[in-house]
Amino acid sequence: MTNSFREFENNKLIFCIGTNMTEAHPVASYYVKRAVNKGATLIVADPRKHALADKASIFAQIKVGSDVAFLNGIMNVLITEDLYDKKFVEANCEDFEALKAKVLEYPPERASKIARVPADQIREIARTLAVNRPGALCYTLGITEHTCGKNNVMSTANLQMLLGNLGMEGGGVNPLRGQNNVQGACDMGALPNVFHGYQAVTDPAAREKFAKAWNVPSLPDKPGLMIPDMMAKLPSKEVRAFYIFGENLANTDPNIANVEHELSSAEFLVCNDIFMTETTRFAHVIFPSAAWCEDDGTFASSERRVNRVRKIKEPPGQAKPNWWIFKEIAKRMGHEWRSSSSREIWDKEVSPLAAPYTGIKYARIENDGLQWPCPSEEHPGTTFLHKDGKFTRGKGLFQAIEWTPPAEVEDEEYPFVLSTGRRLFHYHSRTQTGRAGMDQKLSEETADICPKDAARLGIANGEYIQVSSRRGSVRVKARVTDQIPLGMVWMAFHFREANANWLTNNVYDPQTKTAEYKACSCKIEKIA
Amino acid sequence: MDTTERGTRIQDLIGKYPQKESAVLPVLQLLQKEGGNYLSKEAMEVAARELGCSASRVYGVATYYSMFNTKPVGKYHLQVDTCVPGFLHGADDIAAHISKKLGIEPGETTKDGLFTLSKVQDLGSCATGPVVQVNDRYFENMTAEKTDQLLEALKNGGWPDNDTAMKVVSKCGILLNDRSRKDCRTLALYKKNGGYQALETALSMKPEAIVAEVKAAEVRGRGGAGFPAGTKWSFLPKDDPRPVYLICNADEGEPGTFKDRQIMEFNPHLLIEGIAISAQALNSAKAFIYIRGEFSWIADILETAIGEANQAGYLKHVDIVVHRGAGSYVCGDETAQIESLEGKRGNPRVKPPFPANSGLYGCPTVVNNVETLSSVPYIINNGAAGFKEIGVANNYGPKIFGVSGHVNQPGIFEYPMGTPLQEILEAAGGVKGNLKGVIVGGLSVPILTAEEAKGLNLDYDSCARAGTALGSGGIMVVNDTVSIPELALRTIEFYEHESCGQCAPCRKGTHTIKSKLRDLVMGRGKSDDIDLVLSLCKNIKGLTLCPTGEAFAAPVQAMVAKFRAEFEALVKR
Amino acid sequence: MSKNIFINGKGFSFEGEKTVLEVARENGIYIPSLCYHEKVGPANKCRVCVVEVDGMKDLQTSCSLAAADGMKVGTTTEKVLEAQRMVVNLLLSNGNHNCLSCEANGDCELQDAAYYLGIERPPFVIEEHKEREDSGAFILRDPEKCIQCGRCIEGCNRLVVNEVLDFGYRGGHTEVVWDNDMPLDDSNCVECGECVQMCPVGALIAKKGMGRARRWETKPVRTTCPYCGVGCQLDLHVKDDQIIRVTGTEGAQPNMGHLCVKGRFGYDFIYSDERLTTPLIRENDGFREASWDEALNLVAGKFTQIIEESGPDAIAGVSCARSINEDSYNMQKLFRSVIGTNNIDHCART
Structure with a gap:
């Protein structure tokens, strides 16, 4: 994180993308929710309508794997409507023209088609970001766990540089790290x-x-x-x-x-x-x-x-x-x-x-x-990085980034997208939480699906179903919830049985070698 | 109602308020009505969703206000007011009669699901007791015979007429009008009698000039505290960008008090004109009338009258919203009322900050009583000097006194401030039997013995000198057939029921005093209990967050201290 | 600018905006209080922290009374003590305030107040029974010990903003409710335990520590939570080698005393019977126990052999994102300086 957790509470704006903070980083979410209660603007972009979305003034339910297009769309509006921080960009950044040329290829209408959120919502987000500065951007693995993970990360940095939201309290690019160390x-x-x-x-x-x-x-x-x-x-x-x-x-x-x-x-x-x-x-x-x-x-x-x-x-x-x-x-x-x-x-x-x-x-x-x-030993430590727009390499380098779809997309045989993550009561493979009584709060894995899909397939909440991908198949309890959008299955990897990783795709971002845990295609079937 | 229609109606209710959560009470009222006079947990969840607040927040509100039935009740919910005025008028007999007739105890429902019987605290119909509220209708001046007729009619699906008869005398003719006229509530009649001229005058005045006039009139707040209204107005911050809210406190809930409803029910335009002038004076574009929920038909009357006034163009400068309470005495406290209007439990706030600086939604707010605001048109028409011609020094203007209990003709009396108690009692047909004591300012003031009451004039200062308070001017007359320990128990039962529960001395104090007084009345008390009650009263006075502590500690302490022998006589030997 | 107030005749200076209670506490003067908590500020509910102030008719709640220059405050006048005693007696008059069996014994603000006021037993008792609520996995609710201070509610709504708790009902019936007055386990409560930490008495109790140690038998050891990357600071309350309970370290960066369910209650895996206790070496289909020397020599020998045969890059290692920095440092040092390869990674990006 460029910035610090305690800042969140006093922030003017917080933009959370690909982070299910109330479950994966609960204590950080307390500060975000407190900021909202104090009047801060919260924008949430996520394929799932998770708990933080309820607190958001704008919730963009973007399609899994559309982040680059979505963020380019926002930047397109910032540039075409002349809303970005020209002073910051001129003084502290390089290669603006390359970025501009690229994001001009992503007008809101195009971004809207890819991200499946209304073009006007993309405009509204851009305008909201522009008038509520500084703003902090937070992300977690929803950004990184893609074959385009590095590009996603670069896009969040592009956006914050364009807004001049780096190098001060209340701003920053803030990846919330998953593990304690x-x-x-x-x-x-x-x-x-x-x-x-x-x-x-x-x-x-x-x-x-x-x-x-x-x-x-x-x-x-x-x-x-x-x-x-x-x-x-x-x-x-x-x-x-x-x-x-x-x-x-x-x-x-x-x-x-x-x-x-x-x-x-x-x-x-x-x-x-x-x-x-x-x-x-x-x-x-x-x-x-x-x-x-x-x-x-x-x-x-x-x-x-x-x-x-x-x-x-x-x-x-x-x-x-x-x-x-x-x-x-x-x-x-x-x-x-x-x-x-x-x-x-x-x-x-x-x-x-x-x-x-x-x-x-x-x-x-x-x-x-x-x-x-x-x-x-006299230094008090650094609560936020890049003070006065001074980046590690000198000037902040804009990157022109093209959107690429996930390696595996839905098709006739595997019509659902499977996305994965963590749940509140467990931690990873449960070696610890499973031995600390947390099974009392959550005792088995579920496949989360939306009510419409459940109804269409005749699946009741709590019923066991089969979820399969090209790599494997698991029997798992269906959890029907309106957090999930149409056409998505969401699972975690806390339990050996019905572990999502029997299904996930071992393809990686070419540079970071981060696996695409957040998107592969799958199908679901009733168990007769 | 289907879910779409319900959703629309909820959104309409929400739209009346500057902030969504203010609509909690109206939404719950709507859902309770829809649920057959029952508010289920499912309905509360609907409310929480629609209002965007937590389930516990809505549940906390629903279980705070006594008018929400969070357990199912019969088709007809028979609610007998057995609080002090009702008790003096024989309400216990009516409750017992219903009990016997229907074969159910209070809190129970008949097997056929038709009737639920409840004993309730103070319905604000003191001179016309005993009163039985059936769902949202009042039946006053009840007798055993009329009760039988009522039950019979209800069984047959009908509603008998209500007998509202009582003595009404208006010596001043300022606040009360001629209620015998069918058109007494109409704008036409009000205008014919010179109504809304004061507003027209006021609209041509500078706001500061209106404030100055009201201040000069030295009109003291008629809610009970007697604080000068003009001074209260002048506390509003100057040149503040925040909106100013005016709240008319119509949450008349102190036992013995039933004066504000006389204005609202029969002379609604007087109050509306008063609010319209005051809003002009205070630069307030939004005003609320917070009326106790039991007076639902009166709220309807106000809404009709506001509609008329609006149509006639009198309210271009202010939007007046009638907000119905839901059964809470403490909401008569101005900060509790503000909390309630924000859709919360009616817990009083700590002061400072005072509402003038930080009231409704944290904005500058003035809360004035109905009678106070209704005095404003007269002040504008006649000037402060004209107003001060009525009453006595430091206590000016007309005052409505309600007389209940042991007099021959209970009723409502508009007399100048400072009128001798004796004159009012005579107007009420004189004391029935031998006078034992009199409570002159609603149940929260210390009782006066017959001796102490002699020669008392009814104004703030005289009452204070006599060791009591004028309060709301609700006079309850007690003759020597009444046991004071029983009266004290009724008193504390009311406050125990109404305590908001947030501060410990009130929550636990009312509970403990009630328990000890009940022991004494039941003949199982100890001599120590009397001292314990006195000591609790002494320490609770001035210790609680809001005036409620004083409101029960002072009268109970007076009853015990002044009639201690009666309590001693009950001690178990 | 420094200002002065006088408490019980003695002058104390203070800076900025402070309440009388704050100034008193800073100077080691005890004023009993039950509903005030520094994280949520004055609640004005318990009325126990009252003091007598020169020039003011009624007693004032010190938690909300702004200290003013020259103010003269009495915390031990007869009027103050009588009022405090009455309130504490009222709070003790019903419920079950039995310190003998109470988990909060020794760490209870009601007990402290009663002790200070010399209350040996409540002078009057009004019987009333309320059931314990045991549905929570980690939190026990004992309404008979609840004094309706509202701190748990403030914590739930204002601090962690989980918005599950509120007051329900009214007057003497006032109770803390979970959602629609549901059993804890059926409610939306995530058992973060903020309410437990805020509770001044024994009405909300962490189940894992019950019956295992008196509060004075444990000593707090500050450490960092082993779960997510927020780095919450927590105090382990330890007796011998046992963690009896965990609280968030008040005032500490970054969590200021707040925790989540895992941080507060997920600690006891370290005591599991399934812990590995000896080095193991593969044998046939299973493992056999081995000495450290044997196992370490085997690994060192095998690594040396592979380096000789195939070069150092034929060895690769994955470090741990859960263990301490010093472990990761030594592992990469082993790979780089001893084995001679940069084939060292960990799950850095997931």
């Missing part, structure tokens, strides 16, 4: 192209710095593989050993049948986990890990805030902290690492080796965490 895992360099603090592995200076710090002669200069490519190379043995730390890929990755085929062909699979999972079934070695509450450490939240996590108990049995496990493997491969606690790792390695965290030390985050960048 997905921000931190990125920050820590668990990515194939960067060391921690986003220092490129292709940068010789960075390599030299880390080689010295880690006491090795050299470091690899070629960016590594992303998850889908790693897994795709398992059957061919191009990747022979695979190490999975705490992820349950067999439930959470698209097309479970294929995932399991790949995992089962691994020559040597190592897992760190706190429980046996569907994924550890394929392991050759499983290390028992310390869980939350069993180790000191830090998480980095969506708002770039590094927060303390504390130990209250010993891990069960012989379970050990994960950092210790990695250190021990390194030792057995001939490398002695000095740091022997989370605090040492952070204070002596993470913090000094990356400028954004240099000012963050355990001693400073005993209470509230600090938001990076925090370059010195």
Whole structure:
């Protein structure tokens, strides 16, 4: 997030696209709802009419996968009606002409056809955005989990730059991160192209710095593989050993049948986990890990805030902290690492080796965490990025972006679009929530469909139906709800049985390798 | 009504208000009517959806107001007013008679689903008690014989006539008109008698000049508090961009009080003219008449009269909306009334901020009583000086007194402020039996013993000097056949029923005092209970969020203190 | 500009707009209060926080009374104490305020007020029975302990804006209702537990901690929620190695004490019997327990062998978006500096 959660409450305008905040980020949604109660304008764009839509002054029920066209349509109106922030664009952005040329190809009428919302609503949204500034844009996986995920993200940035909504409190592009420490895992360099603090592995200076710090002669200069490519190379043995730390890929990755085929062909699979999972079934070695509450450490939240996590108990049995496990493997491969606690790792390695965290030390985050960048120990942290329109690369670069449809679209055989996500009472594959009593609130998966489709197919609420895609088929309870638009099935992936990922399409954004969880085609049938 | 028609009607109701949620009461009233005098949970959910508010919000409102039947009732809901004036007029006998006749206890419904019997608190028909409200119709001056006729007629699907007879005397002839004329409510007659001339004068005056005149007239608020209306008006912020709202408080609900309805029911144009002038003075383009829900036919009369006035072009500058309450005494408090008008539970607000600065929808708001606003045309026509020729120093103008209880001719009396109590009692045919005590300002004021009442003049200052208050001018006369502990129990029962419940001393205090007084009346009380009641009353006075605490603590304390021997005599030995 | 008020004869300075209660609390002066909560402001309902102010006839509620320069306030005058005692006695006069079995014992604002006022037992009692409501998965409602302060309602409607709770009924019958006065589990309540955290007494209780520890036996440990990316701060109330209950850390960024159902009630997976407790090595169709040395040596040996045979890029790893930064840091360090590959990723974009 460029900005901070606490700002939301005092925002003038919040534009939520592809984010079901009341379920996936409930506490953030409190602030959005409070802002509305205080008079803020809320615009919600989503294929589903979820709870936040009820609070919105404008709700655009866009077609799954139409985001680029929809956003281009809005930008078309901003430019053709001369409503955008010319001063900001001239002073702080580049390639406006390219953007303009592209979005002029998306008049509201065309965007309307793709997004299936009225052209006048697109105009109304553009005009509302233009007069209520600054405004914050929030998104979640509704934007990213598409084959055009990166383009979706770029479009949201285009829009906010065009509106001059960056670099101040109350504005920003705010992706709400799904996991507690997905921000931190990125920050820590668990990515194939960067060391921690986003220092490129292709940068010789960075390599030299880390080689010295880690006491090795050299470091690899070629960016590594992303998850889908790693897994795709398992059957061919191009990747022979695979190490999975705490992820349950067999439930959470698209097309479970294929995932399991790949995992089962691994020559040597190592897992760190706190429980046996569907994924550890394929392991050759499983290390028992310390869980939350069993180790000191830090998480980095969506708002770039590094927060303390504390130990209250010993891990069960012989379970050990994960950092210790990695250190021990390194030792057995001939490398002695000095740091022997989370605090040492952070204070002596993470913090000094990356400028954004240099000012963050355990001693400073005993209470509230600090938001990076925090370059010195006197620095208060950064609540919003790009102050005064100063972007990391210098000027903000507009990108001319073409809309592309999802890889798989509805056809005669598979006439429904399947979209997936999370529900309030569970978290991912339920390894935790399923062992914390949350099944009392939600005990099985459902396929959410709209009343009209249900009536047409003679399906009653609560009835078991068959949902099938080209990749698989599940038996699941129908949940008939007017949150869902005509022609859509919506499911989550919390339960092994009826997991949406038996059906989802393992196709990926070409750059980010994010899977298209949000759109594939499927069919539904009554079970006789 | 099909769902589309219902939806349209709900939207029409919503359209009358600046904010959607204000329509909660009217929408629930519509849905209750549609549901056969029953408001189901399903109906409440419909309301919540249509009004865009939470289910609990609507449910909280529906269960707050006593006129919503959230449990099914019979086709005819017989509601006997057994509050103090009714009690003095023998309402208990009527309730017992119905009970016996139909074989049901209060709260029960006959097996055939035809009748439900309820005892209710104060219907505002004090001089014509006993009164029985059947659904939304009143039947006054009831006797056992008339009750039988009523039940018989209802069984046969008919409605008998209502006997509204009572003594009416207007010495001043300003607020009350000649109700014997069939056309007493018409614009034509009102105009013929000089009506709406004051409005025409006012429309040619500067608003500040109208305010100055009313201020100079020193007309004190007739709702009970006696605060000068002109001063209240002058508290409105100057040059404020927000709209100003004028609310006419017609939520006449204090037992013993039935004066405002005399103006609204028989002389509605006087009030409308008063509102129209005041709206002009206050630059208010939207006015509400908040009338208690039980007076539904009077609300209809007002709406008809507003329609006439509108058509005649008198209300070009102000839109007047008649808003029906739904059964809550506390909504007579101005801030509770504002909350209620915003579609909420009638919980009073903490002051400050005062309504003049932040009232309805957070905007500048003036709340004035019916009788106060109805005095405004006279002030404009005759000038402040003319108004001040009536009454006594610091207490000017005409006042409507209602007399109920033990007099020979209960009724309604318009006399100048400061008139001796004795003169009013004589006009009411004199005391029936031996006078034991008199409550001169509605149930919320301390009772005076016969001795204390001697020589009392009915104005704010004289009453205060006598240790009581003029209040609303609702006079209840109590003779020596009445047990004061029983009277005190009736009093606290009313307030316990009406307490909004938000503040602890009132919510729990009324409940505890009622319980202790009931123990005493039932002969199972202890001597300590008397002291406990006195101590509760003493501490509750001035401690509650709104004046309701004072309103029950002061009269109960007076009854116990002044007639302690009667309470002592009941203590279990 | 600094202003002064006098409380019980002693001067206290304060800055800006403050209420008398705020100034008193800042200076360690206890005034009993039940319905006031700093997150929702004065409610003026309980009337327990009254004080006597020079020049004002009636007692004033300190939660809503603006402190003014030169104001003289008494918090312990006989008039004040008598009124406070009466209100607390009234609140104790019905319901079931039995501290012996109450979960809130030791952390109850009604108990504190009664103790302060020297109330040993309620001087008068009016019997009335209300049923507990046990339908919620995580929240128990005990209306016999409810004092109608309305804090839960304010929390539900104004803070988390879930809009499920409100007052229903009137006067002495006033009760907190869920939707149309439904059982909690049938209502739209998502059990975020804001109401539990706001409750000054034991009327709303987190079930998971019931009967497991007195409030004074637990100590709070601040940590960060393990679920979504908001980073809510929470206090684990811990006895020995057990989490007894969880509350949102008041005043903390970013959540200011608010939590969701998972953050507040989803903590006990760490105690599951199914936790992995020893290293495991595949054997035939299953796994066998192994020592750390054996398992670590096996992995190190296999990695070394594959690096030798196929180069470091034949090894790939996925880090965890749920675990701490320090774990991810060490894992990528292992891959880059020890194995020699950049084949390290995690579910960064999903």
